Amino acid sequence: MLSCNIKGVSNGFPLRIEAGKVIEKEVDFNPDFLKHMFAKIEWKALVEGARSMGYAELPEDSPDATVLDSGDETFLRKLHHALLELHLEEGALVCPETGRKFPVNKGIPNMLLHEDEV
Amino acid sequence: MWFLCVFYHRLLDFRKPEVEALAELFGEEIAENESLQWRLPQHHHNDTPFHFVQLSSEEIATNIAKRSILVKGMYELWGEGTCYEELEESIKSYPDSRKLPFLTSGSTFRISVETFGKAMTFEEQNDRIRSFTYIPFEGKVDLKNPDHNFFLMEMDESEENNGLPPIVQRRIFFGREVGFADRKLLPTFQLKSRTYLGPTAMDAEMAFLMANQAKATSGKLVYDPFVGTGSILVSAARFGAMTMGADIDIRVVRDGRGPDCNVWSNFKQYGLPMPVALLRMDNNLPPWRSGLKEIFDAIICDPPYGVRACGRKSGGRKILRGTVDPYTVPDDKRTDHIPSTGAYSLVECVHDLLHLAARMLVMKGRLVFFFPVLRDDNGGEVKFPEHPCFKLVAVSEQILSSRYSRVLLTMVKVEPYSDEIEEAARLMHLEFRKNHLKWLEDGNIHSSVFKPIDSSQIHTDSKTFKDPKPKYRGKYV
Numbered sequence: 001m002l003s004c005n006i007k008g009v010s011n012g013f014p015l016r017i018e019a020g021k022v023i024e025k026e027v028d029f030n031p032d033f034l035k036h037m038f039a040k041i042e043w044k045a046l047v048e049g050a051r052s053m054g055y056a057e058l059p060e061d062s063p064d065a066t067v068l069d070s071g072d073e074t075f076l077r078k079l080h081h082a083l084l085e086l087h088l089e090e091g092a093l094v095c096p097e098t099g100r101k102f103p104v105n106k107g108i109p110n111m112l113l114h115e116d117e118v
Numbered sequence: 119m120w121f122l123c124v125f126y127h128r129l130l131d132f133r134k135p136e137v138e139a140l141a142e143l144f145g146e147e148i149a150e151n152e153s154l155q156w157r158l159p160q161h162h163h164n165d166t167p168f169h170f171v172q173l174s175s176e177e178i179a180t181n182i183a184k185r186s187i188l189v190k191g192m193y194e195l196w197g198e199g200t201c202y203e204e205l206e207e208s209i210k211s212y213p214d215s216r217k218l219p220f221l222t223s224g225s226t227f228r229i230s231v232e233t234f235g236k237a238m239t240f241e242e243q244n245d246r247i248r249s250f251t252y253i254p255f256e257g258k259v260d261l262k263n264p265d266h267n268f269f270l271m272e273m274d275e276s277e278e279n280n281g282l283p284p285i286v287q288r289r290i291f292f293g294r295e296v297g298f299a300d301r302k303l304l305p306t307f308q309l310k311s312r313t314y315l316g317p318t319a320m321d322a323e324m325a326f327l328m329a330n331q332a333k334a335t336s337g338k339l340v341y342d343p344f345v346g347t348g349s350i351l352v353s354a355a356r357f358g359a360m361t362m363g364a365d366i367d368i369r370v371v372r373d374g375r376g377p378d379c380n381v382w383s384n385f386k387q388y389g390l391p392m393p394v395a396l397l398r399m400d401n402n403l404p405p406w407r408s409g410l411k412e413i414f415d416a417i418i419c420d421p422p423y424g425v426r427a428c429g430r431k432s433g434g435r436k437i438l439r440g441t442v443d444p445y446t447v448p449d450d451k452r453t454d455h456i457p458s459t460g461a462y463s464l465v466e467c468v469h470d471l472l473h474l475a476a477r478m479l480v481m482k483g484r485l486v487f488f489f490p491v492l493r494d495d496n497g498g499e500v501k502f503p504e505h506p507c508f509k510l511v512a513v514s515e516q517i518l519s520s521r522y523s524r525v526l527l528t529m530v531k532v533e534p535y536s537d538e539i540e541e542a543a544r545l546m547h548l549e550f551r552k553n554h555l556k557w558l559e560d561g562n563i564h565s566s567v568f569k570p571i572d573s574s575q576i577h578t579d580s581k582t583f584k585d586p587k588p589k590y591r592g593k594y595v
Contacts (some may be wrong), residue, residue, distance in 0.1 A: 014407070028391055032337035033360055040413050084394055106381075108372040111399035113432055114457045 014045035015102070017052040020090035023107075027084040034076050035068045037083065050082040060083055120157070121179045122193040122293050124271070125167045126301075127234075129327070133188045135512035135528060136330050138169060144181040146174055159198070161287045167234060168271070168291070170195075176296050183297030185324045185357075187304070193293035194271055205290050206252055213320040220294055221253070226260035227268060234273040246270060250292075267295040293465045306388070307352070307519050312473040313387055314379045316347040316370065320420055324516075325353035331512065331528045332416035332486045334359040339394070341414040343401050343474060346370055348381040348393070350418050359415075364397040366430050366459065369394050401470050402431035402462065402547075411477045411535055416484045421467050423490040423524070429462030463558045464490070466550045473543040476507040485529040491515070492522050500525075507533045 043062035050058050057078050067075050092101040093109055100117075103110050123132045132424070138154050148154065157170040167190070173179050179192040196217065197209030220227075229250065231243040238246075248271070271291040307322040309315060320328070330352055334340050336358030342350050347364025347370065355361050363381070365371045374380025385392050399405055422429040468489070475485040485508065491500050502510060502525070512528035550557055 025392060030337055030360070033339070036340070036415075037413075038336065040410070042407070081285055106372050108368065108396050108398055110368060110372075111405040112366065112368075112457050113400070113403060 014048060014096065015093035016096060017049050017088060018092040018094055019053050019088060020092075020104075021088075022053045022091075023087050023089045024085050025087055027080070029077070029080055031068075031073070031076055033102065034079055035085070038065070038068060038079065039082075046082065050086065053086050053088060055082055055086055079080070119174065119176070119179075120170050120195070121176075121296065122195045122291060123169045123171045124190045124193065124232075125169065125438045126188050126190050126299075127167050127236055129188060129323075129514070129516065130165050131514040131516070132327055132526065134169070135514055136186055136188055136327060137182055137270050138512070139331050139333055140182040140185055141173060141178060143330075143335060144178045146178050149523040159289055159291075159415060162289070168273075180297035181338050181340050183299055185330065186299055187301070187323055187330065189299050190412075191269070191298040192296045193291070194296055195293040196268075198289060198291045200287050200289060202246075202249060202290065205292060206458070209253060209292055214572065217253070220266045221255050221257060223256035223285050225257040225265040227255060227257050227264075227266045228259060228261050228264040229268045229270060232269055232271045234271065236272070236274045237300065238272070267298075269293055269295055289547075303356070307356070309349070312349075312384060314347050314381065318350040318420065318422075319347050320353075322353070325350050326356070328418050328526065329353040329359075332418045332484045334416060335387075338415035339413065340416045340418060341478070342419045343471065344419045344421055345381065345396065347374075348384050350420065351382055352390065353391060354416075354418060355385060355393075356388065360391070362392040362397075362414075363393055363439075364399045365403070366398065366400050369400045371398055400432045400459075401474065402466070405476060406478070412480045412483075414478050414483060415480055416486065417471075417475050417479060417580065418486045419471070420488045421464070421471060422462070423464055423488075424464075428462070429467045430459035431461060431462040431466075432457060444505075460554075461558055463550075465557055469543075469546055469550070472503060472508065473539075475529070476505055476539060476543075479531045481531055481534065483531045485527075485531070488524045488529060488595065489527050490522055490524050493520070494515070502527060505529075506539060507531050507535060536541075 002046045019084075047058045047060060050056070063075060087107055088104050088109075089107050093104060094101050123137065134154075134156065138148075141154055142148060146154070155172040157172075158164065158166065158441045159168050159170070162168060173182075176194070183192040186509055194216070195203050195213045197207075199205035199208050229247045231238060231246060269292070271293075274288050283355050303326065304323055307326070309322055312319070329340075332340060334353065334354040334357045338359045340351065340354040340361050341418075342348075342361070342363045343365075345351060345365045346367075348361075348363060351361040351363050363371070371381055374383070381396060382392055471487065472485070475483075479485060489502060502513070504510075508529040509532045510527060511530050512526070514526045515523050516526070517523040
């Protein structure tokens with residue numbers, strides 16, 4: 001969802017995840033919420049992101065939206081896990097163009113820019 | 119169907135908007151440019167706790183009362199009058215088809231007496247309950263857990279009623295309860311029992327009101343760009359919404375006061391689901407990927423007005439003033455460098471907030487935020503922020519001091535985000551950067567709130583002038 005917003009950077013998405021420590025949190029499963037979010041997701045970026053955090057269960061290509069309503073929850077469960085239960089505790093988000101690292105500390109990505117990047 | 123809606127006698131300005139938002143949430147169909155229909159009891163002032171509201175079903179009324187913070191109860195009115203004779207007439211003429219199903223022999227019931235602006239002894243209450251011999255109650259009395267709850271409400275005419283303008287005529291209502299409020303929420307969530315607090319943590323009652331205004335519910339994503347200790351998101355999460363927050367102060371969101379005293383622990387304390395994400399970012403330069411829009415269902419926040427807490431944005435104070443040129447941070451210091459921030463005026467802050475909301479809210483998504491208003495005695499018209507994407511649907515004032523109050527604004531996104539709007543926002547952003555100092559002065563309400571009282575007004579007699587310290591009217595703000 002986030003991108004690199006350093007001035008002059010045009011292609012700051014997707015941020016690559018440099019995983020230091022990944023934790024899993026259990027979150028209540030909510031299909032409605034997932035369906036709503038699914039429409040907004042850049043699928044490739046999510047697959048990449050999940051993989052760099054050690055979760056490779058997501059299909060390479062974005063599934064058809066019909067899967068969501070088919071009654072089969074396998075896919076939604078996977079999406080749920082990747083989207084909501086995987087947390088990057090320590091690590092960094094790296095801009096694909098400049099290589100600028102946005103550190104992630106105690107689960108909080110620090111997206112603030114330095115003075116010369118504004 | 120008309121229902122008698124009885125409110126708690128507090129936060130008067132917030133009562134109707136809350137019911138209206140909840141009615142929409144629970145499926146009341148309201149045509150565009152229309153709102154719920156309200157009616158006042160005869161000769162009652164607008165501030166009365168008794169209102170009539172039209173809703174399409176009893177179920178909606180029940181749901182509203184259950185979730186609302188300021189509604190005491192919703193009732194189906196069986197009769198009303200200025201005296202007990204009139205009340206009797208009125209109840210007798212109410213159609214039997216509406217009454218008899220609730221009076222059957224298999225059911226249990228209870229009659230409670232409520233008063234407003236007066237007190238009644240137990241005997242008086244009993245006398246009044248016993249006078250209802252003309253209602254054919256067949257069921258058994260059960261005071262603890264009855265099937266049907268009936269209420270008698272009585273108020274007196276008097277010079278002044280709990281600070282209200284006098285009600286000209288006394289009025290008595292009798293009705294069947296269809297829903298009542300669960301205020302137990304408030305003692306559970308009150309701030310004094312919360313582990314992690316900041317100086318501007320939102321009061322629990324107000325936070326729930328804000329979440330109700332935003333129609334927070336299961337499956338929705340709610341965002342707070344000034345999350346602080348998370349006090350607003352906690353209330354949204356309590357209603358089942360997914361939450362996400364951001365703040366520019368990394369100490370607040372990341373560190374808190376230790377491993378068990380931070381934003382996460384505030385959610386854990388109540389057994390609520392954690393926010394899906396907490397970020398440290400600058401609302402002035404948000405890092406959203408381009409093309410991302412319409413993702414949040416609601417944005418709820420309490421922006422820094424610059425009175426108790428000041429806003430900050432990227433760029434040092436000296437850079438923004440133009441006294442030094444932007445400098446490059448040496449490579450060896452980059453990793454631990456703490457970027458400096460500068461003052462962020464309220465005007466710019468609200469501009470950025472509206473722009474964020476226009477872009478990131480889904481259509482019909484709600485933006486709920488507090489906006490400070492200086493109270494002048496001239497009663498000048500207050501101008502609220504406007505945006506082409508938004509329609510203002512509710513304005514509720516909470517008075518904070520003699521100098522200023524804050525107003526809870528609820529806006530609904532009615533127009534889609536377009537390229538023109540994006541361009542206009544970009545130009546405005548540049549304007550704010552270029553004329554940083556000018557905007558900072560214009561948008562500063564701190565000075566007006568804390569300005570010393572004009573000394574010529576207080577010290578007319580110079581001999582009595584002993585206290586050399588300036589008097590601050592807003593000292594206790």
